[in-house]
Amino acid sequence: MSTAQSNPTDPTSTTSSTSSTSKLSFRAVGRTYPVGDGLFTALGNVSLDIADGEFVTVVGPSGCGKSTLLGMAAGLVEPTSGRVLLDGVPVTGPGPDRGVIFQQYALFPWLTVRRNVEFGLRLAAVPAAERRRRAQYAIDLVGLTDFADALPKTLSGGMRQRCAIARAYAVDPQVLLMDEPFGALDALTRVQLQNQLLDTWSRERRTVLFITHDVDEAVYLARRVVVMAARPGRIDRIVDVDLPYPRTEEIRLSADFGRIRNEVWHAVYHQPPATPATRAT
Ligand SMILES: Nc1ncnc2c1ncn2[C@@H]1O[C@H](COP(=O)(O)OP(=O)(O)O)[C@@H](O)[C@H]1O
Ligand SMILES: [Mg+2]
Numbered sequence: 001m002s003t004a005q006s007n008p009t010d011p012t013s014t015t016s017s018t019s020s021t022s023k024l025s026f027r028a029v030g031r032t033y034p035v036g037d038g039l040f041t042a043l044g045n046v047s048l049d050i051a052d053g054e055f056v057t058v059v060g061p062s063g064c065g066k067s068t069l070l071g072m073a074a075g076l077v078e079p080t081s082g083r084v085l086l087d088g089v090p091v092t093g094p095g096p097d098r099g100v101i102f103q104q105y106a107l108f109p110w111l112t113v114r115r116n117v118e119f120g121l122r123l124a125a126v127p128a129a130e131r132r133r134r135a136q137y138a139i140d141l142v143g144l145t146d147f148a149d150a151l152p153k154t155l156s157g158g159m160r161q162r163c164a165i166a167r168a169y170a171v172d173p174q175v176l177l178m179d180e181p182f183g184a185l186d187a188l189t190r191v192q193l194q195n196q197l198l199d200t201w202s203r204e205r206r207t208v209l210f211i212t213h214d215v216d217e218a219v220y221l222a223r224r225v226v227v228m229a230a231r232p233g234r235i236d237r238i239v240d241v242d243l244p245y246p247r248t249e250e251i252r253l254s255a256d257f258g259r260i261r262n263e264v265w266h267a268v269y270h271q272p273p274a275t276p277a278t279r280a281t
Contacts, residue, residue, distance in 0.1 A: 022088075023087065029072055046065075057211070066179070070179050075091045105181075107160060121170055138166040158186075178211065215261055219264055
């Protein structure tokens with residue numbers, strides 16, 4: 001069976017204008033895992049195009065394949081069907097063109113903020129002076145200037161997460177892939193980091209794919225919210241967030257915001273309840 005025909009754009013014509021405006025493309029991707037003598041479909045047939053410089057968020061119930069989708073873009077999870085394209089080129093593994101940020105920020109506890117941020121640049125054999133310059137830029141960007149020489153254990157959770165974000169920024173990726181990056185933080189810190197991320201995004205115009213289970217966060221950040229559903233993991237619908245940037249607290253409290261938030265909320269929470277026995281046990 002050919003999957004190419006069902007695609008809205010022809011994946012073979014990578015020089016077409018459609019490809020040049022689409023930074024990241026999921027083309028009919030799926031992922032199955034063997035369970036007993038059958039297959040469990042973690043992600044069904046998902047197609048999604050993300051434009052260069054676009055901010056897209058993904059929400060959906062636990063286990064609907066959000067991390068699987070992001071992992072495919074990161075090159076950490078191999079699709080069992082379909083493919084992921086970055087600038088029209090199939091993703092075959094991780095690369096410095098994509099920065100990945102997880103909820104559990106893994107900083108090296110014995111390295112200072114600056115050394116942590118420089119780590120990826122060292123791996124990439126960036127010369128010392130350039131490394132220092134890029135690390136300093138990223139540290140300033142996330143507001144950790146005064147803490148560059150501090151060790152992670154002396155920082156709050158929010159500051160540690162900012163350090164992890166700076167580490168991803170320093171490598172200067174074109175695409176940021178963020179998997180519930182603020183999930184472990186308190187509400188106030190979360191709002192601060194949301195605003196800072198938007199601020200950075202509006203200056204740098206990177207393409208962002210951001211996963212969250214927080215509907216408010218999804219709507220506040222994105223131009224489009226992808227709502228996923230489970231069993232099999234799939235896109236249920238995509239909600240346009242027709243609100244201007246810069247997003248402000250005034251926008252967050254507006255009636256328009258509330259209307260969109262309710263729409264997304266309804267889509268996420270009025271999905272059929274999960275059945276406990278979908279996997280053979
Ligand atoms: N390595 C694996 N082996 C078997 N099942 C997996 C594996 N990784 C993920 N899954 C299953 O795939 C589904 C989607 O997982 P995931 O993408 O992590 O969901 P989400 O991030 O939306 O919570 C889940 O049911 C999960 O248990
Ligand atoms: Mg997940």
